Amino acid sequence: MERPRRLRSPLLRPLVAEVELSPKRLILPLFVKEGGEREEVPSMPGVFRHPLSEIAKVGEQALGAGLGGVILFGVLPEGAKDPLGRGAYAEEGVVQRAIRLLKREVPGLLVMADTCLCEYTDHGHCGVVREGPSGFYVDNDATLALLARTALSQAQAGADAVAPSAMMDGQVRAIREALDGAGYAHVPILSYAVKYASAFYGPFREAAGSAPQFGDRAGYQMDPRAGLWDALREAALDDLEGADILMVKPALPYLDVLRELKGRFAKPLFAYQVSGEYAMLKAAALRGWLDERRAVLESLYALRRAGAQGLLTYYALEAARWLREELGP
Numbered sequence: 400m401e402r403p404r405r406l407r408s409p410l411l412r413p414l415v416a417e418v419e420l421s422p423k424r425l426i427l428p429l430f431v432k433e434g435g436e437r438e439e440v441p442s443m444p445g446v447f448r449h450p451l452s453e454i455a456k457v458g459e460q461a462l463g464a465g466l467g468g469v470i471l472f473g474v475l476p477e478g479a480k481d482p483l484g485r486g487a488y489a490e491e492g493v494v495q496r497a498i499r500l501l502k503r504e505v506p507g508l509l510v511m512a513d514t515c516l517c518e519y520t521d522h523g524h525c526g527v528v529r530e531g532p533s534g535f536y537v538d539n540d541a542t543l544a545l546l547a548r549t550a551l552s553q554a555q556a557g558a559d560a561v562a563p564s565a566m567m568d569g570q571v572r573a574i575r576e577a578l579d580g581a582g583y584a585h586v587p588i589l590s591y592a593v594k595y596a597s598a599f600y601g602p603f604r605e606a607a608g609s610a611p612q613f614g615d616r617a618g619y620q621m622d623p624r625a626g627l628w629d630a631l632r633e634a635a636l637d638d639l640e641g642a643d644i645l646m647v648k649p650a651l652p653y654l655d656v657l658r659e660l661k662g663r664f665a666k667p668l669f670a671y672q673v674s675g676e677y678a679m680l681k682a683a684a685l686r687g688w689l690d691e692r693r694a695v696l697e698s699l700y701a702l703r704r705a706g707a708q709g710l711l712t713y714y715a716l717e718a719a720r721w722l723r724e725e726l727g728p
């Protein structure tokens with residue numbers, strides 16, 4: 400008789416296991432603001448908006464935990480935003496300053512920057528908004544130049560990688576050309592290639608104050624009801640345009656997509672466990688409805704099993720600690 404249980408003894412389980420997770424796989428998203436005190440994000444208990452003054456300390460923690468790196472998101476006061484998102488590509492922008500600080504104070508840490516405009520525009524859209532005959536629209540090609548400027552300013556500040564997330568057509572090509580033309584051909588692009596218009600970004604938008612003031616992002620982010628064709632098309636385009644790493648976002652609700660992309664492109668694949676996924680796990684854990692540690696690690700193992708090399712997760716620091724505890728002293 401076939402008996403799968405024969406391989407489930409304590410000594411054999413680890414030997415036959417195929418999927419591994421280590422802190423090096425994890426990337427911690429960080430919200431950075433200019434000054435003031437750190438503030439906890441209401442819908443993301445345990446996640447903070449950090450002032451620049453404490454960003455090096457958090458960077459030290461990430462390095463000490465053995466994480467793969469951090470990815471930075473800027474948080475601006477309402478009054479500092481404008482229609483063109485100038486804060487995204489300002490030389491003294493909050494993300495640019497945070498990158499310089501981290502590269503100086505925590506040299507061993509990999510620092511990536513999210514490349515988008517929605518945290519810096521007063522209307523909250525990811526690009527240049529125009530009035531058309533049937534309402535507003537986001538002007539794709541006018542936005543490309545601003546995204547390229549943003550990526551270049553991040554590279555100039557010392558970013559180890561830039562991560563375009565605006566879902567404008569041609570953004571990877573525009574950024575690649577800008578970087579190459581300015582002497583930053585060595586800076587890789589982590590592309591949010593397959594990014595859905597998702598309700599699971601809600602807590603992030605609270606954290607960054609980046610919810611659209613009118614309309615939604617369905618005109619540029621992907622339709623969750625679209626079939627696999629849309630994911631393949633987006634990934635193939637970013638592949639051709641020169642992305643170095645392809646990412647799927649959100650993670651767990653799109654595990655099927657992640658799996659389908661695996662092996663189709665000769666590039667690493669990442670997954671982003673987004674703010675709403677964090678919020679769900681955290682809320683249930685705080686109520687005692689889930690064993691947080693087991694539920695979080697199980698979700699991350701699922702992403703590794705589906706084929707992701709790198710995992711962006713707000714749980715990165717805790718998960719790294721849990722993984723170390725699992726290994727023992």
Ligand code: PBG
Binds near residue numbers: 599673
């Ligand atoms: C910027 C961006 C968003 C997220 C990452 N980059 C917000 C959005 O698209 O609305 C969401 C990340 C998360 O929910 O954790 N465009």
